[in-house]
Amino acid sequence: xRFSVRECIPQNQVRRMTxxxxxxxxxxxxxxxxxxxxxxxxxxxxxxxxxxxxxxxxDRACLAPSVGNAQxxxxxxxxxxxxxxxxxxxxxxxxxxxxxxYKDEQAMLYAELKLAGLKEAPxxxxxxxxxxxxxxxxxxxxxxxxTLVYSTVCAIHTLWLAARTRGVGVGWVSILDPRVIxxxxxxxxxxxFVGYLCLGYAIENHDDPELVRHGWQERIDRSKVLFRR
Amino acid sequence: xRFSVRECIPQNQVRRMTxxxxxxxxxxxxxxxxxxxxxxxxxxxxxxxxxxxxxxxxDRACLAPSVGNAQxxxxxxxxxxxxxxxxxxxxxxxxxxxxxxYKDEQAMLYAELKLAGLKEAPxxxxxxxxxxxxxxxxxxxxxxxxTLVYSTVCAIHTLWLAARTRGVGVGWVSILDPRVIxxxxxxxxxxxFVGYLCLGYAIENHDDPELVRHGWQERIDRSKVLFRR
Numbered sequence: 444x445r446f447s448v449r450e451c452i453p454q455n456q457v458r459r460m461t462x463x464x465x466x467x468x469x470x471x472x473x474x475x476x477x478x479x480x481x482x483x484x485x486x487x488x489x490x491x492x493x494x495x496x497x498x499x500x501x502d503r504a505c506l507a508p509s510v511g512n513a514q515x516x517x518x519x520x521x522x523x524x525x526x527x528x529x530x531x532x533x534x535x536x537x538x539x540x541x542x543x544x545y546k547d548e549q550a551m552l553y554a555e556l557k558l559a560g561l562k563e564a565p566x567x568x569x570x571x572x573x574x575x576x577x578x579x580x581x582x583x584x585x586x587x588x589x590t591l592v593y594s595t596v597c598a599i600h601t602l603w604l605a606a607r608t609r610g611v612g613v614g615w616v617s618i619l620d621p622r623v624i625x626x627x628x629x630x631x632x633x634x635x636f637v638g639y640l641c642l643g644y645a646i647e648n649h650d651d652p653e654l655v656r657h658g659w660q661e662r663i664d665r666s667k668v669l670f671r672r
Numbered sequence: 673x674r675f676s677v678r679e680c681i682p683q684n685q686v687r688r689m690t691x692x693x694x695x696x697x698x699x700x701x702x703x704x705x706x707x708x709x710x711x712x713x714x715x716x717x718x719x720x721x722x723x724x725x726x727x728x729x730x731d732r733a734c735l736a737p738s739v740g741n742a743q744x745x746x747x748x749x750x751x752x753x754x755x756x757x758x759x760x761x762x763x764x765x766x767x768x769x770x771x772x773x774y775k776d777e778q779a780m781l782y783a784e785l786k787l788a789g790l791k792e793a794p795x796x797x798x799x800x801x802x803x804x805x806x807x808x809x810x811x812x813x814x815x816x817x818x819t820l821v822y823s824t825v826c827a828i829h830t831l832w833l834a835a836r837t838r839g840v841g842v843g844w845v846s847i848l849d850p851r852v853i854x855x856x857x858x859x860x861x862x863x864x865f866v867g868y869l870c871l872g873y874a875i876e877n878h879d880d881p882e883l884v885r886h887g888w889q890e891r892i893d894r895s896k897v898l899f900r901r
Contacts, residue, residue, distance in 0.1 A: 455787045464709035464877060466835075471837040473699050474706070478830060480693035501898050505891070506707040508832070510846055512881050512889040520900045541814045549809065558812070569901075579889050580778065582845045583787070590846045592818075593866070596825040601707060603737070604833070607693075608700040617739055617812045617819045628901045638822070647695060648702040652741050660741040660808050662734070669730050670800075671749045672857045 477607055478648045482532035484612030487563040487643035492611065497566055497642070509594035511579025519628050521567035526627055530569075530639065531561045533623040534616060541618060556657060559616045561591040564641035569624055570599055571634035595637050602640070612645035706836055708879045713841030716792040716872035721840065726795055726871070732834035739810025740821035745827040748857050750796040752871075755856055759868065760790045762852040763845060770847060785886060788845045793870030798853055799828055800863035824866050831869070841874035 466562065477649055521527055534601040538558060545553045561567070572595035584590055603613045654660045730747055738744065767787060774782045790796070801824035808819055813819055832842045850865040883889045 464705055464879075466706070467810055468838045470699070470706075474703070474834065474837045475732060477695070477699075477703070477731050478834070479862055481735070481737070483737055492758055492799075496895060498898070501894050503704060503707055505894065505897060506710070508710070508712055508829070508844065512883040512891070514892055514897070515898055518898050520898065522764055522900055526901055533896050537815050539674070541811075544810060544814070551899055553811070567733075578892065579883075581773060582770075582785075582883070582888065585847070586766050586774070587846045589821075593822075593825045597823045597829045600737070600826045600829045605703065605707070606684075608703045609693045613763055615737065617816045618814070638819075650693075654808070654811070655740040659811065663743055663807065664739070665734065667726060668734065668743070668745055669727070669747050669749065670859075671751055672755055 477604060480648060481604060482606050482612065482645070482649055483653065484614045484641070484643075484645045485557045485560040485653065486646040487560045487565070487612065487614075487641065488646055489563050489565060490644050491565045492642065496609065496611070497568075500602050500605050500609070500611070500642075502600040504602035507594065507598035507601040509579070509597070510584055510590040511582030513576055513579030513582075513584070513591060513594060513614065515573045515576050515578070515591050516595045517571040517573055517630070518636055519569040519571065519630065521569055521628065527561070527567060529627040530567065530619065533619045534559055534561055537618045539619055542544060552657070552659060556659065557653070558618060560614050560641045560643070561616065564614070564643040566640075566642035568602075568640040568642060569628055570595060570637045570640060571625075571630055572637050573631075573633060574635050575633040592635060599638055606642060610644065611642055614641040615639070616641065629649060687732050688704070709877060710833060710836050711841065711872045711874070711878055712882065713769040713843045713870070713872075714786045714789040714882065715875040716789045716794070716841065716843075716870065717875055718792050718794060719873050720794045721871065725838065725840070729831050729834050729838070729840070729871075733831035735829040736823065736827035736830040738826070739813055739819040740810075740811030742784060742805055742808030742813070742820060742823060744802045744805050744820050745824045746800040746802055746859070746863055748798040748800065748859065750798055750857065750864065751862050756790070756796060757862060758856040759796065759848065759853060762804040762848045763788055763790055766847045766849055781886065781888060786882070787847060789870045789872070790845065793843070795869075795871035797831075798857055798865070799824060799867045799869060799870060800854075800859055801866050802860075802862060804862040810884070821864060828867055828869065835871060839873065840871055843870040844868070845870065
């Protein structure tokens with residue numbers, strides 16, 4: 444899988460030259476804006492994705508880093524209405540359960556949050572990690588076997604950003620019972636459920652998280668996350 | 673944290689218009705090439721990063737998605753030579769141990785692989801996840817508490833890509849004893865070690881993984897990772 448890109452960046456915009464990929468200031472700024480406008484989307488149009496676009500995004504996700512090049516990511520496009528209903532029911536059940544954790548004002552706020560777009564999103568992707576893949580021959584996993592599932596998370600995030608460059612929004616639904624998803628989709632026993640993604644075109648676009656906008660949780664700044672030793 | 677980007681994309685290159693962020697075909701192609709040329713870098717120049725660049729990258733990493741907006745990522749810049757030596761020793765020890773897993777030709781190949789650039793990389797970042805952060809009030813974590821550490825993985829991957837847009841290479845070292853890292857850096861007990869990153873300018877640039885190039889593990893294609901249900 445190769446992309447020829449050397450010629451596509453104007454010479455006068457080279458920020459730092461490497462032998463091959465040349466990132467311009469303009470590209471770095473656009474990449475930053477991609478991060479800002481990425482968002483976890485929960486309000487989808489029902490418009491379908493163009494034919495082939497899902498496959499294009501999966502190909503990009505496969506460019507994610509993986510420990511020992513183990514490529515443990517497995518994507519299941521959930522298409523059957525019965526399967527989708529089972530997932531939506533799991534969400535409703537677990538969300539009702541989670542709501543009980545909160546009291547008073549926080550409970551009211553929680554009830555008003557829109558936490559998934561399962562009904563509207565045209566594409567549902569259940570993402571699993573193959574915990575027993577022979578690929579990579581265990582390289583890099585001996586002291587930290589959890590890096591295998593971390594690789595799958597990197598693939599999800601790669602897909603998320605690639606989708607946004609193509610105008611497609613992604614929402615990651617975690618309020619689900621992993622056992623229900625695994626059983627419903629009848630996947631191999633060595634596949635660990637990692638995340639359930641809704642994909643589609645967003646109704647609204649924002650540069651701040653839904654949970655900030657609705658007063659659930661503010662962002663913290665760098666002083667709270669960067670330390671020196 | 674806002675970026676004004678609406679004006680920076682030529683109107684004639686709009687791929688799909690949204691209300692705000694406009695991704696052009698050219699940007700999508702450049703993003704794809706960023707994925708292709710990202711790489712796990714292990715061969716670094718010793719040149720320092722420009723002042724402020726690490727902080728710029730941390731700010732971008734903080735734009736990663738996180739469950740309930742919990743922002744559990746904690747970055748420790750490892751600067752003391754004693755600490756760096758302790759990390760390098762852990763790598764040498766665990767790598768020697770891991771090498772014993774392989775036999776014959778595979779053992780010879782493993783011994784020849786360069787799996788870290790700890791000695792040359794000017795910046796070392798140990799990344800942890802705060803397992804007990806009150807941020808986000810547990811939203812989205814009830815059935816899948818592992819999504820908290822997945823958020824930190826997304827921040828690592830965001831930093832990785834942002835670094836590459838600025839010409840900086842990143843290598844993720846997982847052949848380490850997490851207990852040694854945690855003890856050496858004396859971090860709070862509720863911080864879980866996620867990954868150790870080397871940052872710096874790459875000596876070589878490649879569009880294929882080191883482990884492909886050196887015959888350890890080939891890439892697999894989409895037919896092996898995309899399923900329908």
